[in-house]
Amino acid sequence: xxxxxxxxxxxxxxxxxxxxxxxxxxxxxxxxxxxxxxxxxxxxxxxxxxxxxxxxxxxxxxxxxxxxxxxxxxxxxxxxxxxxxxxxxxxxxxxxxxxxxxxxxxxxxxxxxxxxxxxxxxxxxxxxxxxxxxxxxxxxxxxxxxxxxxxxxxxxxxxxxxxxxxxxxxxxxxxxxxxxxxxxxxxxxxxxxxxxxxxxxxxxxxxxxxxxxxx
Amino acid sequence: xxxxxxxxxxxxxxxxxxxxxxxxxxxxxxxxxxxxxxxxxxxxxxxxxxxxxxxxxxxxxxxxxxxxxxxxxxxxxxxxxxxxxxxxxxxxxxxxxxxxxxxxxxxxxxxxxxxxxxxxxxxxxxxxxxxxxxxxxxxxxxxxxxxxxxxxxxxxxxxxxxxxxxxxxxxxxxxxxxxxxxxxxxxxxxxxxxxxxxxxxxxxxxxxxxxxxxxxxxxxxxxxxxxxxxxxxxxxxxxxxxxxxxxxxxxxxxxxxxxxxxxxxxxxxxxxxxxxxxxxxxxxxxxxxxxxxxxxxxxxxxxxxxxxxxxxxxxxxxxx
Numbered sequence: 001x002x003x004x005x006x007x008x009x010x011x012x013x014x015x016x017x018x019x020x021x022x023x024x025x026x027x028x029x030x031x032x033x034x035x036x037x038x039x040x041x042x043x044x045x046x047x048x049x050x051x052x053x054x055x056x057x058x059x060x061x062x063x064x065x066x067x068x069x070x071x072x073x074x075x076x077x078x079x080x081x082x083x084x085x086x087x088x089x090x091x092x093x094x095x096x097x098x099x100x101x102x103x104x105x106x107x108x109x110x111x112x113x114x115x116x117x118x119x120x121x122x123x124x125x126x127x128x129x130x131x132x133x134x135x136x137x138x139x140x141x142x143x144x145x146x147x148x149x150x151x152x153x154x155x156x157x158x159x160x161x162x163x164x165x166x167x168x169x170x171x172x173x174x175x176x177x178x179x180x181x182x183x184x185x186x187x188x189x190x191x192x193x194x195x196x197x198x199x200x201x202x203x204x205x206x207x208x209x210x211x212x213x214x215x
Numbered sequence: 216x217x218x219x220x221x222x223x224x225x226x227x228x229x230x231x232x233x234x235x236x237x238x239x240x241x242x243x244x245x246x247x248x249x250x251x252x253x254x255x256x257x258x259x260x261x262x263x264x265x266x267x268x269x270x271x272x273x274x275x276x277x278x279x280x281x282x283x284x285x286x287x288x289x290x291x292x293x294x295x296x297x298x299x300x301x302x303x304x305x306x307x308x309x310x311x312x313x314x315x316x317x318x319x320x321x322x323x324x325x326x327x328x329x330x331x332x333x334x335x336x337x338x339x340x341x342x343x344x345x346x347x348x349x350x351x352x353x354x355x356x357x358x359x360x361x362x363x364x365x366x367x368x369x370x371x372x373x374x375x376x377x378x379x380x381x382x383x384x385x386x387x388x389x390x391x392x393x394x395x396x397x398x399x400x401x402x403x404x405x406x407x408x409x410x411x412x413x414x415x416x417x418x419x420x421x422x423x424x425x426x427x428x429x430x431x432x433x434x435x436x437x438x439x440x441x442x443x444x445x446x447x448x449x450x451x452x453x454x455x456x457x458x459x460x461x462x463x464x465x466x467x468x469x470x471x472x473x474x475x476x477x478x479x480x481x482x483x484x485x486x487x488x489x490x491x492x493x494x495x496x497x498x499x500x501x502x503x504x505x506x507x508x509x510x511x512x513x514x515x516x517x518x519x520x521x522x523x524x525x526x527x528x529x530x531x532x533x534x535x
Binding site for chain 2: 070
C-alpha cells in the first residue's frame with residue numbers, strides 16, 4: 001500500500017490522533033502560559049527569586065522526557081495525567097524565562113510615568129509592563145509549543161493521546177507492510193502540526209503586539 | 216500604554232526623555248527578539264538544556280560591560296555552591312535508591328529485569344551512545360558552522376538557519392524510528408539518529424555566535440594585517456566560544472535524552488529499564504531506570520557547565 005493510499009484508508013483514525021495531539025498540546029500550552037506568566041510576574045522583581053525560578057525550570061528541562069514520565073507513572077498512573085503534567089512542566093521554562101527577561105527589560109522611566117499618572121500597581125502591570133514584555137513571552141510560547149509537539153509523541157508510550165500512538169503502532173509491527181506508513185504518518189503529522197502552530201503564533205503576534213512597539 | 220503616551224505629550228521634557236528611552240527600549244526589545252530568534256534554533260528541545268546559559272549570553276550583548284562584571288562576580292560567588300550542591304543532591308538520591316533496593320522485596324519479574332549487572336550494562340550503553348554521538352555532532356556542526364559564515368558561503372547561512380529551525384519541528388522519536396527502515400535496528404542507528412537530531416541546534420548556535428561578533432573587531436584585526444585565518448582563530452573563534460560551548464552543553468543534554476529513546480529501536484540504554492518497567496507494570500524497574508537517567512542527565516549538564524566556566528576566554532570576563 002502506498003503512503004497516499006494508507007492516508008486515504010486510515011484518515012479517520014489519523015485525523016482523530018492529530019486532533020488529540022493538537023488539543024493536548026494546545027491545552028497544556030494554555031495552562032503553561034498562565035502559570036509561566038504568573039511565576040514571571042511574581043518573581044521578576046527579586047533577583048534571587050527570578051534566578052531561582054529560571055534555574056529550577058532549566059533543571060526540569062534537563063531531565064529526559066521519558067524519564068520524567070517514568071517518574072510520574074507511579075504517582076499518577078498511566079494515560080492522560082502523566083502526559084498533561086509532563087507537558088505543562090516542560091512548557092513552563094521558556095515562558096517563565098522570557099517573561100522574567102521581558103518584564104525586567106521594561107524601561108523604568110515608563111513604569112515611573114505610569115505611577116506618576118496615578119496608576120495602581122496592578123494597572124501598571126496590566127496596562128504597561130505586560131504589553132511591553134509580550135513579544136518575548138510570545139517567543140517563549142512558540143519555543144515551548146514546538147518542544148511539546150515532540151514530547152507529546154513520546155508520552156504516547158505511557159498511553160497518552162495523539163500521533164505518538166501511530167508511531168508506536170509502527171514500532172510494534174516493524175516488518176509488516178504498513179509499519180513505515182504508520183511511522184511516517186505520525187511523524188509528518190507532528191511536523192505539519194508544529195508548522196501550523198508556528199504560523200498561527202505569527203498571526204497572533206501581529207494581532208496582539210501593541211502598536212507602539214511593533215517592529 | 217495609552218496612559219503613558221498622554222503623559223508624554225503633556226510635558227515637553229518628559230517627552231524628550233521618553234523619546235530618548237524609546238529607542239533604547241526598542242533596542243532592548245530587538246535584542247531579546249534576536250536572542251529569542253536564535254533561541255528556537257538553539258534550544259527547542261534544548262531549550263532544554265542550555266536554557267539559562269544562552270539567555271545570559273545573549274543578554275550580554277546589549278549591556279555588555281555590566282553583564283560581564285556581574286559574570287565575574289557570579290563566578291566567584293558560585294564556585295563552592297556550584298561545585299557541591301548538585302553532586303551532593305544526586306549522591307543522596309542515589310544512596311537512597313540503593314538502600315531502598317537493598318532491602319526491597321522484589322518479585323521474579325523485577326529480579327529478572329535487573330538480574331546480574333544488567334543495570335550497569337544499560338548505563339554503560341547510555342553513556343557510550345551519548346559520548347559517541349556528541350563527538351560526531353561537534354566535529355560535524357562546528358566546522359560546518361565556520362564554513363557557512365565564511366564570505367564564500369555566507370549566502371547559504373539563512374538557508375542553513377531556516378533548515379535548522381525546520382528540523383526542530385521533527386519529533387526525535389519519529390526521526391529515530393524512521394531511520395530504522397533505512398538502517399535496520401540497533402545501537403548504530405540510534406547513534407546516527409542522535410547525531411542528526413543534535414547537529415542542527417549546535418550548528419545554529421555556532422553560526423549565531425560567529426555572526427554576532429562586532430564587525431569592528433574583525434575589521435580592526437584585518438587592519439593590523441592579520442590573514443583571514445588569523446582573524447578566524449585569534450578573534451572570531453575565541454569570541455564565539457561562549458555560544459559554541461552553550462551549544463556543546465545543549466548537544467550533550469539533548470543526546471542523553473534522545474538516548475533514552477534508543478530502546479524503541481533496539482539500541483539499549485537506560486530507556487530499556489524504563490520501557491520494560493512500563494510494559495511489565497513493575498514500578499521498581501521503572502523508578503530505577505528513571506532515577507538513573509535523571510541523575511545522568513543532571514550530572515552531564517553539571518559537568519558541561521563547569522567546562523563552560525573554565526574554558527570561557529578570560530578576555531570576555533571582568534573587563535569591558
